[in-house]
Every structure is written in C-alpha cells, then in structure tokens.
Amino acid sequence: MSDTRPAQAFGGESLLFLTDEQLRQGIEAMFFAYRGFTADPDRILTQLAYGRAHHRAIHFINRAPGTTVNNLLAILGVTKQSLNRVLRTLIDDGLVESRVGTVDKRERHLFLTEAGRALETRLSEAQRVRMRAAYKDAGPEAVSGFRKVLEAMMDADMRHAYTKLRDTTS
Amino acid sequence: MSDTRPAQAFGGESLLFLTDEQLRQGIEAMFFAYRGFTADPDRILTQLAYGRAHHRAIHFINRAPGTTVNNLLAILGVTKQSLNRVLRTLIDDGLVESRVGTVDKRERHLFLTEAGRALETRLSEAQRVRMRAAYKDAGPEAVSGFRKVLEAMMDADMRHAYTKLRDTTS
DNA sequence: TTGGAATGTCAACAACGCTGACATAAACTC
DNA sequence: GAGTTTATGTCAGCGTTGTTGACATTCCAA
Structure with missing residues (x-):
C-alpha cells in the first residue's frame, strides 16, 4: 500500500505525498474516535439528565475558575441563549455558582461548587481512562x-x- | 517537557507517565480540533439546508456503494428512524438512489447519484484541504x-x- | 405456514443549536 | 450629566438530529 512513493520521484516538497484515500482514512478515524471519546461521559450524563453541553460548561469552568459568561461563550462557540439554558440548570442544581464581579459588576464569574467539582472529576476521569489507555497503546x-x-x-x-x-x- | 521521565524511576511499566494535566490537554485538543474538522463542510451544508447527519450518510454511501440501510445504521450508530428522515430527504432531492435488493428483496441498497457524488466531492474536498494542511504542518x-x-x-x-x-x- | 428480520412510517419528545426582541444594570464617552 | 455601549438575562419560536414506541409490510427461512 505505501511501498511505492510516487512523490519522491517529483522534485517538489519532499515531505509528504498524501493521497485522497489516506486523507479520507484520517477523516474517518476522526469520526469514529470522537464517538469513542464522548461515549463514556455521555453515559454518565444521560443518567443525570444532562447532555454534552453541560459537560463542556463544567469542564471549562473547572479549567478556568472565575471565568465570565462572555469568556465561556467564546471558548464554547455557542450563543448566550444556548449557554444560558445550560448554565441555569447547573446553577439551579447547585453545581455551579455565579458571582457578580467586584471590578465590573455587570460580569458574572463562574465557579464549580463542591458537587460540581465532584461531577467534573467523575466525568473527566471516565474520559481520562480511555485517553490514558489509548496513549499507552499508541x-x-x-x-x-x-x-x-x-x-x-x-x-x-x-x-x-x-x-x-x-x-x-x- | 519530555526531558524528565519520572516513570523511568519506578519499576512498573516503563512506557508512559501521564499526568492528569497532560490527559486533560489531550481532551481539549480533541474538542477544539473536532470543531475545526467539521467547520468547513458545515458551512457548505448550511447553505443547502442540510446538516451533519446528511454529510455522514453521503460519506459512507460513497465509501461503500450499495450498502444496505442496516449496514449504514450500524456504522453511523443511530436509530433507523433518525437515519430514515435524513435518507428520505436525500432520495427526494435526487442525491441518493435506493435500489431494492436482488438477492434479498427486503434490503435496500444505497448509491449516490451523479449529483450526490458531486456534493460528496465538494464536502470531502473541503475537509481534505484542512486535513492535508494539518498533516503537512505536523x-x-x-x-x-x-x-x-x-x-x-x-x-x-x-x-x-x-x-x-x-x-x-x- | 409461521416466525422473525429488514424496512418504512407515524407520533411524540428531548437536547441543543439558532435568531430576534426586549430589559436591566453598569461602564464608558463626550 | 446625557447618551452609548457592553454584559448579561430572559422570553418566544424554530430547526436538526437524536430518542422511544407502535404498527404495517414484505419476504426469507425453517
């Protein structure tokens, strides 16, 4: 399959010769791998009546405690309406705390509560187990x-x- | 970063020592990269009033022409109802052809039409451009x-x- | 001939994107 | 100080794509 390298015969960039077929395999690998990547946390989230959007919010609030809503919006790449729906349930359920900013009082700074941190650990541990195994294999x-x-x-x-x-x- | 290898000091598996932090970075890399991965086809699909589900169906029908609905179901990992909705629009729009099986007449074999192949090329070319660039960079x-x-x-x-x-x- | 597999279809629902509109409070600007 | 902009929240409505459940049809296989 990769025994003959036509590109080597040409004078151009010697680095890579990529067939559409090879690229297509990379595309499919991304597709199937992403499914595996999200499978474990998804199972936990379903039990709790949460979705991936909740996981993402929890992840990045944990990652950058005290981040503002606008900041989170930019990282997640969704609308404020969409994020707000998710944040509201997390705040109502006592997983996230929203504190009014001290410098700029318009801003809300987001933090995980004890319960929020517990769920974050549970979710990310599930994901890390798979990642660790994949890293070890590879x-x-x-x-x-x-x-x-x-x-x-x-x-x-x-x-x-x-x-x-x-x-x-x- | 990889100059010191604490794991080497321990007697256990000598292969990898992975901190939670390193795994977390891998997790975030997957998240952000997948966004980029889907961004280009998504733009094209939006113009055509299609979604990612249509892209996935088109991709795998192109990849394995004549595949059955059940086969596609297994690969995509969705319910038949969900896939059916997508397939119906693609068939109605003349992008996919569904042929009754000759051996087993219950089965439907799926093929891309000329128009379907044209869209597949357009979508996958957009994705390959990014993939090719990423491969070249890396x-x-x-x-x-x-x-x-x-x-x-x-x-x-x-x-x-x-x-x-x-x-x-x- | 009967059971079950493959498929299609209808209905209802949920998660989570989106747009648009509007309200409020605070900050910034002139 | 008045006016504008910014950050946020919220309501309403819509679209895609996933789900379950139910039911009909076709047709292979034992």
Missing part, C-alpha cells in the same frame, strides 16, 4: 504526533484559546 | 502517531468498522 511518539496534528487542525482562534488554557494551567 | 511521523492514537481511542466495534472500510477501499 506509545509516546504517537502521542506527540497526535497532539501536533490536532493543533494544526484547529481554527486559528481556537488554537489560541487552546494554547492559552494549556499554558495558564501548566 | 509532519509525517506525527501523522502516523495521530492515526495510532485515534484508532486506540475507538470502541472495539467501531475500530472493526473502521479497519474493514480502510481495507476494502485500499
């Missing part, structure tokens, strides 16, 4: 490649959000 | 690692579906 060099390709696949603004998060909570 | 070794981790992250049955597809359309 080996250390594969992990670095995995991260490199994913970063390159992000939109520029999402890459910025990602690296900012990555570097603040080093 | 380099060849990274690509292999990327695929390895993704495969390890799939559920077992999805991995089988994936490798079967991969090997039939070599």
Whole structure:
C-alpha cells in the first residue's frame, strides 16, 4: 500500500505525498474516535439528565475558575441563549455558582461548587481512562504526533484559546 | 517537557507517565480540533439546508456503494428512524438512489447519484484541504502517531468498522 | 405456514443549536 | 450629566438530529 512513493520521484516538497484515500482514512478515524471519546461521559450524563453541553460548561469552568459568561461563550462557540439554558440548570442544581464581579459588576464569574467539582472529576476521569489507555497503546511518539496534528487542525482562534488554557494551567 | 521521565524511576511499566494535566490537554485538543474538522463542510451544508447527519450518510454511501440501510445504521450508530428522515430527504432531492435488493428483496441498497457524488466531492474536498494542511504542518511521523492514537481511542466495534472500510477501499 | 428480520412510517419528545426582541444594570464617552 | 455601549438575562419560536414506541409490510427461512 505505501511501498511505492510516487512523490519522491517529483522534485517538489519532499515531505509528504498524501493521497485522497489516506486523507479520507484520517477523516474517518476522526469520526469514529470522537464517538469513542464522548461515549463514556455521555453515559454518565444521560443518567443525570444532562447532555454534552453541560459537560463542556463544567469542564471549562473547572479549567478556568472565575471565568465570565462572555469568556465561556467564546471558548464554547455557542450563543448566550444556548449557554444560558445550560448554565441555569447547573446553577439551579447547585453545581455551579455565579458571582457578580467586584471590578465590573455587570460580569458574572463562574465557579464549580463542591458537587460540581465532584461531577467534573467523575466525568473527566471516565474520559481520562480511555485517553490514558489509548496513549499507552499508541506509545509516546504517537502521542506527540497526535497532539501536533490536532493543533494544526484547529481554527486559528481556537488554537489560541487552546494554547492559552494549556499554558495558564501548566 | 519530555526531558524528565519520572516513570523511568519506578519499576512498573516503563512506557508512559501521564499526568492528569497532560490527559486533560489531550481532551481539549480533541474538542477544539473536532470543531475545526467539521467547520468547513458545515458551512457548505448550511447553505443547502442540510446538516451533519446528511454529510455522514453521503460519506459512507460513497465509501461503500450499495450498502444496505442496516449496514449504514450500524456504522453511523443511530436509530433507523433518525437515519430514515435524513435518507428520505436525500432520495427526494435526487442525491441518493435506493435500489431494492436482488438477492434479498427486503434490503435496500444505497448509491449516490451523479449529483450526490458531486456534493460528496465538494464536502470531502473541503475537509481534505484542512486535513492535508494539518498533516503537512505536523509532519509525517506525527501523522502516523495521530492515526495510532485515534484508532486506540475507538470502541472495539467501531475500530472493526473502521479497519474493514480502510481495507476494502485500499 | 409461521416466525422473525429488514424496512418504512407515524407520533411524540428531548437536547441543543439558532435568531430576534426586549430589559436591566453598569461602564464608558463626550 | 446625557447618551452609548457592553454584559448579561430572559422570553418566544424554530430547526436538526437524536430518542422511544407502535404498527404495517414484505419476504426469507425453517
């Protein structure tokens, strides 16, 4: 399958020759892997009558405690109406606390409560178990490649959000 | 970052030492990358009043022409009612053709029409452009690692579906 | 001939995106 | 100080895509 490398014969960039077929396999790998990636937390969320949107909110509030609603909106890439619906249920259920800003009183700063942190741990642990197993299966060099390709696949603004998060909570 | 390897000090498995923090970064990378991954086709689909479900159906019918509804159901992991709604619009719009099986007349075999293939090309080309760029950015070794981790992250049955597809359309 | 598999279809519902409109409070600007 | 902008919340309505449950049809297989 990859024994003959036609690209090597050409003078152009020597790095990669990618057939549509190879790219298509990468596309399918993303599709199937993402399903696995979300499967474990989804099972827990369903029991609690929550969805993925709740998980995402909990994840990023945990990741950046005290973040504002606007900030979260930008990271999640949804409308305030959509986020508000999710946040309201989380606040009503006592998983998230919303504090009025001290500097700018229009802002609400979001924090996980004790119960919120407990759920976050439960959800992310389920996800980490799978991730840890996948990393172990694939080996250390594969992990670095995995991260490199994913970063390159992000939109520029999402890459910025990602690296900012990555570097603040080093 | 990977200069010190605490795990090496321990007698256990020498392969990887993974902090929760590193795993968390992998989780976020998946989240942000998947957004980028779907962004380009989503824009095209919106113009046509289609959604991601239509894209997925078109993709896998193109990938395995003549596949049955039940087969597609298993690959997509949705209910027949959900898939049927999508298939009906695609058939009505003349993008997909459904042929009654010759061996088993209960089965419907699905094919893309000329128009269906045209849309498939348009959608997958948009996705391949991004994938190609990401692969090029990350380099060849990274690509292999990327695929390895993704495969390890799939559920077992999805991995089988994936490798079967991969090997039939070599 | 009967059971079950494959398919289609109807109805109802839920999660979670979206837009648009409007209200409020606070901050900023001139 | 008046006017504008910003951050947030909320209401109403809609669309896609997932779900369950029920029921009809066709037709293979034992």
